[in-house]
Amino acid sequence: MTAELKAWVTQPDAFPPPEPDWADAGIALGTLHPNGDAGGDYPLDGRELYRGTLQTIARVRRRLCGQRRDEPLIWCDLDRLRCSYYAPRLPPGTWLQEGAYWAPLGLLNDVRFRSRGDRFVRPDAGDKPFTGQVVRSGYEAGDLEIIRRQAPPETLCVVADAQEVTDEYRAVVRERIDGGCEVVTGCRYGSPTDDDVEAGLPDDVADFLRDVMEGFHGVGDPMFVADAARLADGRVKVLELNGLSTSGLYACDARAIVDAAKAAVRDWYA
Template identity: 35%
Template sequence: MNVNWLVESEVFLEYEDELTDAIAQTGRIAKRTPDLGLQYRWQDFPDLYRRLFPENACVVFHGSIGLASELSRGAPWRPTTFCTWENYDCHVYYCRLADYLLNSDYVILPFGELKRRQQFLFDAVGDGARLFVRPNSVRKSFTGQPATSATFDQDIEIMGFYDVPPEALVLVSAAKEITHEWRFVAADKQIVAGTQYKVDGKLVASPDTTPESRLLAEQLAAQYFQPDPVWTIDICRTASGEHRLLEIGSFSCSDLYACDKRAVVEAVSAVASRRWSCGL
């Protein structure tokens, strides 16, 4: 079975050409979506992508959460996306991977309760000065960020800028200092590629990883809990030199940075082909 790839245009511009070249070099077909522009939504123009491949073709998608969500609701191909959304919500995987987590000291509560429960949160998980707050959902309504005791109300207002509903769950933990961040691609319980992507909070994409970060990623990839047959694992190193799990992510929508694109294409295509053959 020939595996096709659908790459959404204008999403991962840094490596879009590199990825499509790797797909072609392995003898597979890569097609890019037309660029809709920010003012349009994919659900308004389904024919623009549905006609790119024959019905029931074996297709792998890589692009935005928006189009991945649309495809998850009813793509005419298989397996298309690797994004079982609920498995990437913090409340689902934190309890399963707690021993590896950076933010293992956490509380989950509704966004609308943050201000009322400020003192409780600082007493429970804070260091007295700073907390870290992020959405529970993988479809992040805001970027995770610190909140200080001195500016707590203002910090929460900034987080809610995009109309976060009060009932939306958020995760609160102690703020921690991170020096390095790496991303690994896991397929069939194996690490198939890795990349550094941040140093001291700044984007520094490099194919270099450390033995410690890869070993931890391999341990996580081999766990009983598998959010999808293919997924991403983010590992960080703290200021004290400890390596911990930062978060997990959907392969379909995760930035691959400096990962070996050919290795990714080969491994993910093998998984997709097998799942297509099994009717999944």
């Protein structure tokens, strides 16, 4: 197989704006269509990295993988993007939901939640059938019913104490071939009260993620996305991990991402 990344193939409108300016990233660009087809004026003697919604990426897997000598690169290993996979591998005390328990959605009921304060419920899976939601103290029955309408009862859920988050950050991470991971670039992408996007990471967030990722052994792909949250008391925690192929990258540095991806392809697929 050719160990050279030649094209960056993205599904238009798949991710919330803004997206990095890929036109200046030093790579040929292609378009991924919702049906899984791809097109663009790029070389066919190398590898393409595909980015799109989970549904579109699933179609690409079915249509293209195993059909070509140089399979398209899809960096989204959903089996390893489960909280139950990566959370135990993070350094102790660094995951936002540390102290959580896991239970099927159908077994969560208002009696179990009563008198425990506000609780946060999210799916264990990386391809989340619903986004994480707070079950409010005193409103347990109604809040849980809203969640139950969005997913089947066997959906494994993470249940933890609700915490006040003031800012959320996204970092692109590369796994080194010799072990451990490194942060490539990052940005602020909002908070529960605003959608303001700012390029770069504050020093304390960058330092935190660098220390956490230094000894982390990845999620099965050469690159992935790590989200961090700042709490009301100033602490920074890992919010979740996601696939590079299925995540918006907001104001992250396009050139840094592509350069790291090219190096990762040479390392991993030579």
